[in-house]
Amino acid sequence: MSFKSIIQDMKGELGSISRKGFGLRSRSQRGMGDCNGSAxxxxxxxxxxxxxxxxxxxxxxxxxxxxxxxxxxxxxxxVVSCGGVCRNWRDIIKELVKNPEFSGKLTFPISLKQPGARGSLIQCFIKRNRSAQTYHLYLSLNQASNDDGKFLLAAKKYRRATCTDYIISLNAEDVSKGSSTYIGKLRSNFLGTKFTVYDAQPSEGGALATKYRTFKPGSMKRVSPRVPAGNYPVSNISYELNVLGSRGPRRMQCVMNAIPESAMGPGGTAPTQTEFLLNHVDSFSSLPFFRSKSARIDNSQPGSSLAAQKESMLILKNKAPRWHEQLQCWCLNFNGRVTVASVKNFQLVASLENGEHDNVIIQFGKVGKHTFTMDYQYPLSAFQAFAICLSSFDTKIACE
Structure with a gap:
């Protein structure tokens, strides 16, 4: 029997059982689902x-x-369908499906919070909707320009009096901090030159949560008490001010708070999340973080990141471009992945104590009026790479 016939038989039996009135339960409640966040x-x-x-x-x-x-x-x-048959099938599938770091495949939603493949870039692209202030991240399925892609993440821009927030969600239809699919956000300063990436849950290494203000009555959307909205800073992005107004690309630096510098060395490992805390809402009351009004974790508790803080954090910097005499412009080699010149285009490499790393960790560039490519690899996750790219969309008069 071929694999295709096995899948067809499974689907037929699934349909017959559902028509008999068996109870259905969403897999998202069990910590599983495909990459588009749907149940x-x-x-x-x-x-x-x-x-x-x-x-x-x-x-x-x-x-x-x-x-x-x-x-x-x-x-x-x-593969996702096989994991939804029963507990035996689900346990084996979870065991067989490897992390993107080792397989280079994005299968379940948690893959978006795990480090990318080692030695090869995972190719994605971002579609921007200026009128709705939304940004959708897709996994490239092929090299064609009309590639529809596999939906991964969505972000929505919210302008505030003193800052700008980009809310990031697994669901393209519900991009808000009160959504059960909210996984993090990006916040800028007033000038749009400094950004902080916040994760809705702590990394594997254990991050300290910062204070956050709850929604007040009359606000746009009230946060559900069963869906916590933690603020765990995992990255700080800064753009260098261009006071003299010199020509050239933007210069940026990313400090990855959740990734140690040793992750880039031989045998190094990056923190890897294994499940979403949002899938275990019944256990929230047992976590001190969700009982505290200030939403701050005590450093004396087990799981705090004091040891991780002592270790040097990974720093990403721009790869130095070269000046092209004939074209009279700054150039970077994107290997055909970028086709439109833009000040937003960038490549980031690891800045280590013994010099810069040669491999490009993340690259971002324009290929159409509202389409941009985003390629990333270990030790960044799709969520972290997406947040870094979102920071490039803001207009930065002081940096250009």
Whole structure:
């Protein structure tokens, strides 16, 4: 029996069981789902089906073959579907699907918070909607210019009196801090020259939460008491002021608070999140962070990042461009991924104690009026890379 026929039989049995009235439960409540943040249906009735009673050795062999053969979207949705059959299937799929760092594949939503592939760039692109002030991140499915892509993340820009906020969500239809799919935000200073990336949950290494103001009555949207909105700073981005008005590209620096510099060395590792805390709302009351009015974690508690703070944090800086005499402009080699000259284009490399790292960690550039490419790799995650690119969309008169 071919893998395609197995998937078709599974879908047929899923449909027949759902018509019989078995209870359905959203997989998002169990910490699983595909990369677009939508719920994947799991049917408890399948526990009584022949698929749930397959011998473990045969089941593992079938799932291993499916996971290995479906290496790219949209076919990779079959891997997600297999994880929604029953508990046995889900446990094996979670074991077989490797982190993007080792597989280079984005499968479940948590993959967007995990470091990218080592040694190769994961190619994505961003579509901007100026009228709605929204930005959508897609995974490139092919090299064609009309690539629809696989939706990954969405961001919405909110202007405030003293700053600008970019709210980042897994759901393109509900981009707000009160949403259950809210995963972080980007906040700028008044001039738009300094930005802070906040994660809705602490990194694996344990980050300190900063104070945040709750929504007051009459505000745009009230935060649900069951959905915490933590502010864990994971990165600080600064653009160098151009006081003399000299010509040239923007100069920026990113301090990755959650990633140690040692992650770039041989055998180094970057913090890797394994699940969303938002999927375990019943356990929020047991966490001191969500009981505290100031939303600040005590440094004396287990899991604090005192040891991590002593270690040098990873710093990303612009890759130095070269001046092209014939074109009379500054140039960077984007390997064909950028086609339109723009002050927003950049490449970042790691700045280490012994000099700059040669490999480009993240690159961002314009390919159309409202389309931009975003390529990233280890140790950045898709969420961190997306937030860094969002900072480039702001107009910075003092830096240009």
């Amino acid at each position: 994947v249906i799991a049917v408890d009735g399948l526990k009584q089906s022949s698929w749930a009673n397959m011998p473990p050795e045969l089941l593992r062999d079938v799932l291993m073959r499916i996971e290995a053969s479906e290496c790219a979207w949209p076919d990779r949705k079959n």
